Amino acid sequence: MAENKSSLKNAIVDIAKSLEAVFKRYNRQTRNKAWNRITSKDGEKDVARILKDPSLTVSPFAKLANQKESAGAGLRLWLDDERPMPAGFDVHVKTANEAISLIRSGGVSIVSLDHDLGENEMTGYEVAKFIEEGAFQGSLIPMEVRVHSANPVGAKNMAFCIDNAKRFWRCNEVL
Numbered sequence: 001m002a003e004n005k006s007s008l009k010n011a012i013v014d015i016a017k018s019l020e021a022v023f024k025r026y027n028r029q030t031r032n033k034a035w036n037r038i039t040s041k042d043g044e045k046d047v048a049r050i051l052k053d054p055s056l057t058v059s060p061f062a063k064l065a066n067q068k069e070s071a072g073a074g075l076r077l078w079l080d081d082e083r084p085m086p087a088g089f090d091v092h093v094k095t096a097n098e099a100i101s102l103i104r105s106g107g108v109s110i111v112s113l114d115h116d117l118g119e120n121e122m123t124g125y126e127v128a129k130f131i132e133e134g135a136f137q138g139s140l141i142p143m144e145v146r147v148h149s150a151n152p153v154g155a156k157n158m159a160f161c162i163d164n165a166k167r168f169w170r171c172n173e174v175l
Helices: 002-023 028-039 041-052 059-065 096-104 124-137 152-174
Strands: 075-079 091-093 108-113 144-147
Touching: 075 096, 091 096, 096 108, 096 124, 108 124, 124 144, 124 152, 144 152
Parallel strands: 075 091, 075 108, 108 144
Antiparallel strands: none
16 A cells, blocks of 8 residues: 555656646646646546556646647747758757657647658658647647648648647637
């Protein structure tokens, strides 16, 4: 029994540490709402889901985190393996895995996607599918997603995923 309490305590400390940076980006009122949600009965269920699958850490806070202090808050991400990052973006990543990792963290407000990311690499389409799935599951906060690919078929496929994600986010707002 003592081992269970210790592992639960460690899990809570780990979650709190990972959320500290995220919480600092939001105003006090939003942080208080999020904390009240976490400590509620439903919050216990959310924490249990997170312990089963750590990739869901954004999920319990997704709807609350959408109440940002300003619309421009958050990271602006540029995914492209060849083109230089234009002004107005904060981070330049060259692989789909890097982009997915940053998006999963919950701090991205704008992302611009290229499709072709080099031979034997995942494509921007994989990132678009990840965003679509996260929007469907409610595990990603709404963000602005752009496509800047020169690949017409890839751009069309990514745009389809992004349109679906926008629909899912609108449906979640209604709920």
